[in-house]
Amino acid sequence: MAVEMSRDRFEELVGEALDEVPEELLGLMSNVVILVEDDPPPGEDLLGLYEGHSLTSRGWDYSGVLPDRILIYRNPILAICDTDDDVVEEVAVTVVHEIAHHFGIDDERLHALGWG
Secondary structure, eight states: OOOOOOHHHHHHHHHHHHHTSOHHHHHHOOSEEEEEESSOSTTOOOSEEEESOOGGGOOTTOOSOOOEEEEEEHHHHHHHOSSHHHHHHHHHHHHHHHHHHHTTOOHHHHHHTTOO
């Protein structure tokens, strides 16, 4: 059964997950925003999404571009969780997963590291 949670509370959990990311890593993040959306695009089965140019793919000509976006999707996360504690854990995993993409780590490597 899906967990019910207000958007405000969900956004707080995303903020708390970011607070757990080591300051050294947050300091390396560049030109990226983190947003909460209720749902992914139609037909997509996602908990989160990274849109942009990872740090490892940025070259000398990277300038004047809009910020990359990390999107955390509230409804799909709530739908797979049974308790508030499950939501806290899933939000944290999803935030870390999408930040990893910002650093150029692909899904295959994340799965190998246990961040499925």
